[in-house]
Amino acid sequence: MNYETIRLRHDNGILWLTLHRPATLNAFTVQMAGELIHAFESASDDDAVRVVIVTGEGKAFCAGMDLGSGGNVFGLDESLSPTLADMEQRLGDPDIANGVRDTGGRVALAIMACKKPVIGAVNGAAVGIGSTMLLSMDVRLASDQARFGFVFGRVGIAPEACSTWLLPRIVGVSQALEWFYRADVFDAQEALRGGLLRAVVPAAGLRAEAERIARGFISGRSAVSAALTRQMVYAGLGTHERDQAHRLESLAVFYTSQKDGREGVAAFRERREPRFTSTPSKDMPPFYPW
Amino acid sequence: MNYETIRLRHDNGILWLTLHRPATLNAFTVQMAGELIHAFESASDDDAVRVVIVTGEGKAFCAGMDLGSGGNVFGLDESLSPTLADMEQRLGDPDIANGVRDTGGRVALAIMACKKPVIGAVNGAAVGIGSTMLLSMDVRLASDQARFGFVFGRVGIAPEACSTWLLPRIVGVSQALEWFYRADVFDAQEALRGGLLRAVVPAAGLRAEAERIARGFISGRSAVSAALTRQMVYAGLGTHERDQAHRLESLAVFYTSQKDGREGVAAFRERREPRFTSTPSKDMPPFYPW
Amino acid sequence: MNYETIRLRHDNGILWLTLHRPATLNAFTVQMAGELIHAFESASDDDAVRVVIVTGEGKAFCAGMDLGSGGNVFGLDESLSPTLADMEQRLGDPDIANGVRDTGGRVALAIMACKKPVIGAVNGAAVGIGSTMLLSMDVRLASDQARFGFVFGRVGIAPEACSTWLLPRIVGVSQALEWFYRADVFDAQEALRGGLLRAVVPAAGLRAEAERIARGFISGRSAVSAALTRQMVYAGLGTHERDQAHRLESLAVFYTSQKDGREGVAAFRERREPRFTSTPSKDMPPFYPW
Numbered sequence: 001m002n003y004e005t006i007r008l009r010h011d012n013g014i015l016w017l018t019l020h021r022p023a024t025l026n027a028f029t030v031q032m033a034g035e036l037i038h039a040f041e042s043a044s045d046d047d048a049v050r051v052v053i054v055t056g057e058g059k060a061f062c063a064g065m066d067l068g069s070g071g072n073v074f075g076l077d078e079s080l081s082p083t084l085a086d087m088e089q090r091l092g093d094p095d096i097a098n099g100v101r102d103t104g105g106r107v108a109l110a111i112m113a114c115k116k117p118v119i120g121a122v123n124g125a126a127v128g129i130g131s132t133m134l135l136s137m138d139v140r141l142a143s144d145q146a147r148f149g150f151v152f153g154r155v156g157i158a159p160e161a162c163s164t165w166l167l168p169r170i171v172g173v174s175q176a177l178e179w180f181y182r183a184d185v186f187d188a189q190e191a192l193r194g195g196l197l198r199a200v201v202p203a204a205g206l207r208a209e210a211e212r213i214a215r216g217f218i219s220g221r222s223a224v225s226a227a228l229t230r231q232m233v234y235a236g237l238g239t240h241e242r243d244q245a246h247r248l249e250s251l252a253v254f255y256t257s258q259k260d261g262r263e264g265v266a267a268f269r270e271r272r273e274p275r276f277t278s279t280p281s282k283d284m285p286p287f288y289p290w
Numbered sequence: 291m292n293y294e295t296i297r298l299r300h301d302n303g304i305l306w307l308t309l310h311r312p313a314t315l316n317a318f319t320v321q322m323a324g325e326l327i328h329a330f331e332s333a334s335d336d337d338a339v340r341v342v343i344v345t346g347e348g349k350a351f352c353a354g355m356d357l358g359s360g361g362n363v364f365g366l367d368e369s370l371s372p373t374l375a376d377m378e379q380r381l382g383d384p385d386i387a388n389g390v391r392d393t394g395g396r397v398a399l400a401i402m403a404c405k406k407p408v409i410g411a412v413n414g415a416a417v418g419i420g421s422t423m424l425l426s427m428d429v430r431l432a433s434d435q436a437r438f439g440f441v442f443g444r445v446g447i448a449p450e451a452c453s454t455w456l457l458p459r460i461v462g463v464s465q466a467l468e469w470f471y472r473a474d475v476f477d478a479q480e481a482l483r484g485g486l487l488r489a490v491v492p493a494a495g496l497r498a499e500a501e502r503i504a505r506g507f508i509s510g511r512s513a514v515s516a517a518l519t520r521q522m523v524y525a526g527l528g529t530h531e532r533d534q535a536h537r538l539e540s541l542a543v544f545y546t547s548q549k550d551g552r553e554g555v556a557a558f559r560e561r562r563e564p565r566f567t568s569t570p571s572k573d574m575p576p577f578y579p580w
Numbered sequence: 581m582n583y584e585t586i587r588l589r590h591d592n593g594i595l596w597l598t599l600h601r602p603a604t605l606n607a608f609t610v611q612m613a614g615e616l617i618h619a620f621e622s623a624s625d626d627d628a629v630r631v632v633i634v635t636g637e638g639k640a641f642c643a644g645m646d647l648g649s650g651g652n653v654f655g656l657d658e659s660l661s662p663t664l665a666d667m668e669q670r671l672g673d674p675d676i677a678n679g680v681r682d683t684g685g686r687v688a689l690a691i692m693a694c695k696k697p698v699i700g701a702v703n704g705a706a707v708g709i710g711s712t713m714l715l716s717m718d719v720r721l722a723s724d725q726a727r728f729g730f731v732f733g734r735v736g737i738a739p740e741a742c743s744t745w746l747l748p749r750i751v752g753v754s755q756a757l758e759w760f761y762r763a764d765v766f767d768a769q770e771a772l773r774g775g776l777l778r779a780v781v782p783a784a785g786l787r788a789e790a791e792r793i794a795r796g797f798i799s800g801r802s803a804v805s806a807a808l809t810r811q812m813v814y815a816g817l818g819t820h821e822r823d824q825a826h827r828l829e830s831l832a833v834f835y836t837s838q839k840d841g842r843e844g845v846a847a848f849r850e851r852r853e854p855r856f857t858s859t860p861s862k863d864m865p866p867f868y869p870w
Contacts, residue, residue, distance in 0.1 A: 250740075
């Protein structure tokens, strides 16, 4: 795919994914949504990608939905009257998929479905979908120049990108509701205090810090273990019970113990670094996806 | 309704709801439960109410269940032998509704069902139901004179008001269990450190701080966006999955983008404050309640 | 049962459970799993046990799975090809129970099923299952000598002991994933900052601090209230909704108010300490287990 709104760069196991519409502060469009979904689906099955780092070109991360386009700026087909039954029963029908489904949500689901760890490196303003797309990334770092805003209430719409589900799980229900109700823009220090970020670093050191964390996820670590961990953790945030976690983990340990686990145990006994060879493209255990 | 245990005051979008039995430290009764439920149901559909602030008259917030009444002080009908099947299949039957259902839980469910943001301003002792009724409010502030206590284990009963479900989601499972097991009274600073509170302020400044936060939720913000956000966040804490969040959010954005969202986008383009006109009483989208 | 890998000591309501294979840093074995499950099941029905405190003998807490044994070190039957349907439909069949089920998960489920509060007192290295078995304990304390590590990705296997479900609920999804991906060993201060621990204390004071907390859960507190609280909180972390919490709590208050609750209210009125007599072995209400 020939991307026009994002740029990809591979660096020794790390995929740098840069939002790239700098003339509009990397404002989000329906095209960008499609390109992000494609890029995360490709990264999920590309064994050369061990970690994805998402950042923005120029001074912003993503200034939000591009409100400059004509018609329904969210790309929605106003001639429809969709019901919850439509969403449950025919989510894939073209009129629903293209005219009703929230594009930010489609991106968030694609990021959560990716088998690779995802790090958000927020270099500047991250507003609206710029903030909510971060919630499906595993680790969020920000430059001290970053700003955030769940501004939907000021635009007159509801929050999106699965944020009503994810934000309370990340920062707690009280902080989530306050940020939604306030709908204003706040700085990186408040985002850090509120639990949205792992760390705030000087702007000049942001990429190096993101890479440092990513490298710690790769060297001597099993890519299949990371993929199963990520999928089990996000599944476990949803409806399933601890008994279901036990069932999945039992199978995950059962199968991994006979592949990378065999090498890991041998390396431990021989006091050497393991050399793992299982790959997410070919060696996911037979119960995946469940 | 002519309230005897609470007082209401409307102030330009804010409903001040004051627990008002000062002679008994605002101790909770079955009558107070009924009046609170009625007040929150009324506020939910009253477009003049944008935010509800709950506080207590005098030096206490709510000293807990009034243990001074005769018979079963919790208002329960001891002649019954209810089962979980009774609770699932005939929760509305008069003998179950009046003789078995936890009154604190009925209040908590009514607060969660309200379409308006709710702020708790804890002016003094909040013990037992005084503490647990706070959990279904969105933002909790306290005076430095406030005290808290999940004292059920010392009264010999189980926790109520949906607190076994809400408290772990607010402060984490470990802190929740410790406070339940200890069953003692602790001060506002411990409540703040434990994550129960957003802030502790000097007693003299409590109401002003609550109002300051409430005003930030109102001016230039869409009331329908806030209502949908609140209902989606509390629904999302329960059983439904991220896919369900995506379905609901898609519909919520779809419909709001054609009403307040149209004004919000226009205001953004014209660099002016939006003038939202959708109301929770008349303009909730057709998929609500789901 | 004659335990070989753990030691039990009763002290006036507290059961001290010590992991006891000091020659191997208390490394975890299939035998230890069986003994832990038996000990927690016994403690659950032993009214002399009000709180369980788990610690390790010698300088370690638990150094992880004993990787020194022959064959599949995790005790798994590699001749099988289990599916998720097997796990859902015949979890109790001997070949699945003994050859596929994760032993750490069986221990975690037994700890969560126990009717007594459980405190982890981490005296030294807690690695792999040494870290994950802590997650089903209610309160975690550590010596400043303790270390932690969710090292599964470095061993080449997936996380276990329900940790993909529990760890995100305790420390948040972002911190959980980072620790899983890093798969390294970290110190007690990082564990404290990350939310895994309630407190870090000097090594010499660890047992005294654990006992101090445990005593606060016992004196003048209802054992049945604590048992119901624990079971409702862990059930509530799973699939059930706030409505289900309300149903359970209603029944829990209904029945406890007529036993220990009657004494608690009388003691309150008479301004004296309550003398609770209900026991988890005989006085759990009729809807338990649900």
